[in-house]
Amino acid sequence: MADQEKSAQDAQNAAPQETAFVGMNGEETGLGFATRDQGAKVEEDQGLLDFDILTNDGTHRNMKLLIDLKNIFSRQLPKMPKEYIVKLVLDRHHESMVILKNKQKVIGGICFRQYKPQRFAEVAFLAVTANEQVRGYGTRLMNKFKDHMQKQNIEYLLTYADNFAIGYFKKQGFTKEHRMPQEKWKGYIKDYDGGTLMECYIHPYVDYGNISQIIKRQKELLIERIKKLSLNEKVFSGKEYAALIQNSMDNEDPENPKVNPSDIPGVAFSGWEWKDYHELKKSKERSFNLQCANVIENMKRHKQSWPFLDPVNKDDVPDYYDVITDPIDIKAIEKKLQNNQYVDKDQFIKDVKRIFTNAKIYNQPDTIYYKAAKELEDFVEPYLTKLKDTKESNTPSNNNSAHGSKKPLPVRKSIKKK
Structure with a gap:
C-alpha cells in the first residue's frame, strides 16, 4: 500500500499555489510541476x-x-508495520526503483510489483527521505518510474493511497476513477481497509523521462503563437488625438464624433468596430436599468410604500398640487425607467428622493405619511448608495445631482390625513 510520507505532502501544501494545468489523467502539469522535475533532471544529467x-x-x-530503502520506508511511513515493509521490499516478486545520490546513498524510492500478463503494476510504497524533500526528487522519481513501466509494456499503475497520499498521487496523474477493467486486477492485489484505490494510465507515446522539457517547449510554442496573433508588441501614438476626441465625445453626439475612432492609428487594426460601441452601450443600459428596477421592486414590497405607489388623487386632496409643484410617485418612476428616460443614476436617485421630500413638506411629522416616508427612505438609502453608473450619459454632468446639489431639491409629498 502506498502510504505516502506525510512530511512530503505537508511540504508540498506549504509551497506557493499556482494556476492548475491538468494533463490527460488529471495530473498537475503547470510550471511548478515542470520546474520540480527539471531541477532533479539537471542533477541526474x-x-x-x-x-x-x-x-x-x-x-x-x-x-x-534494499535495506537502506526499507529503513527510509519505515521512517517515513510510521503507520505501516515494519514487518510488512520488510516482507514486500525483500519479496522476490517485488522490485524497487531507488534514487541514488552520488551513486551510493539511497535517498528514496518506489517498491512495486508487476503483473505483466494483466499489463499493470501495483505501487506498494513510495517515499523520499525527510532531509531531501521539496527538491523535486519525488516528481522525478515518479516520471522515471512511468518511463520504466512504459518500456515494460505496462498500461496501468494501481495503488492504495491513504488520506495523506491522495494529493501527491493526483499531482502525478493518478485518479480515483478507474478505466482499467476490474477483471484484470481483481484478486491479484490486496484490498486495504481505509485506503483509496487510485489508478494511472501509462500513455504509450508520452516521453515521461523528458516531460519537463516537453512542457517547456509547449509553453514556448504557445507564446510564439500568441505573439503572432497578438498586437501587444505594436505601439501606436494616440496622444495627439486624446484631447480632441475627449472634447468631441463630451460636447457632441457620441455616435457621430468629429473624429472617427476608426481613423485613429491602431483602433481599426485592433479589430474594433462601431458595432462594438453599440453593443457595449446596450449592455450598460441593461445593467443600469436592472439595478434601478431592483430598487423599485424592493420599494414596492416594503410595508410603508403604500402611500407612494400611485399619484395623489386630487379629488381626495384638493390642495395637494397647489403645494407640491413637482409631484412624483413610484409608478411614475417605474414608467420613466421603462421608457429609458434616466441617463444616469443621479437622475434616478433624484426622483426617488423627491418622493420622500414631497411627503415631508406636505405632511406634519406626527402623521402616518411622514413616518412612512421616513421609514421607506431609511430602507431604500443603502440600495441607492450601491447603484453604479454603468449607463453612458449623452449630456454633460451638472452640479445639481442628488448627492452634490447646492440648491434645494424639487419636492413632492404624499397625501395628508384629513
Whole structure:
C-alpha cells in the first residue's frame, strides 16, 4: 500500500499555489510541476542522481541498498508495520526503483510489483527521505518510474493511497476513477481497509523521462503563437488625438464624433468596430436599468410604500398640487425607467428622493405619511448608495445631482390625513 510520507505532502501544501494545468489523467502539469522535475533532471544529467531498479537477487550491493530503502520506508511511513515493509521490499516478486545520490546513498524510492500478463503494476510504497524533500526528487522519481513501466509494456499503475497520499498521487496523474477493467486486477492485489484505490494510465507515446522539457517547449510554442496573433508588441501614438476626441465625445453626439475612432492609428487594426460601441452601450443600459428596477421592486414590497405607489388623487386632496409643484410617485418612476428616460443614476436617485421630500413638506411629522416616508427612505438609502453608473450619459454632468446639489431639491409629498 502506498502510504505516502506525510512530511512530503505537508511540504508540498506549504509551497506557493499556482494556476492548475491538468494533463490527460488529471495530473498537475503547470510550471511548478515542470520546474520540480527539471531541477532533479539537471542533477541526474550531472551524474549526481541515479535511478536504479533493484530486486532481491542475493547480491551484496542490492541487499544493502534494499535495506537502506526499507529503513527510509519505515521512517517515513510510521503507520505501516515494519514487518510488512520488510516482507514486500525483500519479496522476490517485488522490485524497487531507488534514487541514488552520488551513486551510493539511497535517498528514496518506489517498491512495486508487476503483473505483466494483466499489463499493470501495483505501487506498494513510495517515499523520499525527510532531509531531501521539496527538491523535486519525488516528481522525478515518479516520471522515471512511468518511463520504466512504459518500456515494460505496462498500461496501468494501481495503488492504495491513504488520506495523506491522495494529493501527491493526483499531482502525478493518478485518479480515483478507474478505466482499467476490474477483471484484470481483481484478486491479484490486496484490498486495504481505509485506503483509496487510485489508478494511472501509462500513455504509450508520452516521453515521461523528458516531460519537463516537453512542457517547456509547449509553453514556448504557445507564446510564439500568441505573439503572432497578438498586437501587444505594436505601439501606436494616440496622444495627439486624446484631447480632441475627449472634447468631441463630451460636447457632441457620441455616435457621430468629429473624429472617427476608426481613423485613429491602431483602433481599426485592433479589430474594433462601431458595432462594438453599440453593443457595449446596450449592455450598460441593461445593467443600469436592472439595478434601478431592483430598487423599485424592493420599494414596492416594503410595508410603508403604500402611500407612494400611485399619484395623489386630487379629488381626495384638493390642495395637494397647489403645494407640491413637482409631484412624483413610484409608478411614475417605474414608467420613466421603462421608457429609458434616466441617463444616469443621479437622475434616478433624484426622483426617488423627491418622493420622500414631497411627503415631508406636505405632511406634519406626527402623521402616518411622514413616518412612512421616513421609514421607506431609511430602507431604500443603502440600495441607492450601491447603484453604479454603468449607463453612458449623452449630456454633460451638472452640479445639481442628488448627492452634490447646492440648491434645494424639487419636492413632492404624499397625501395628508384629513
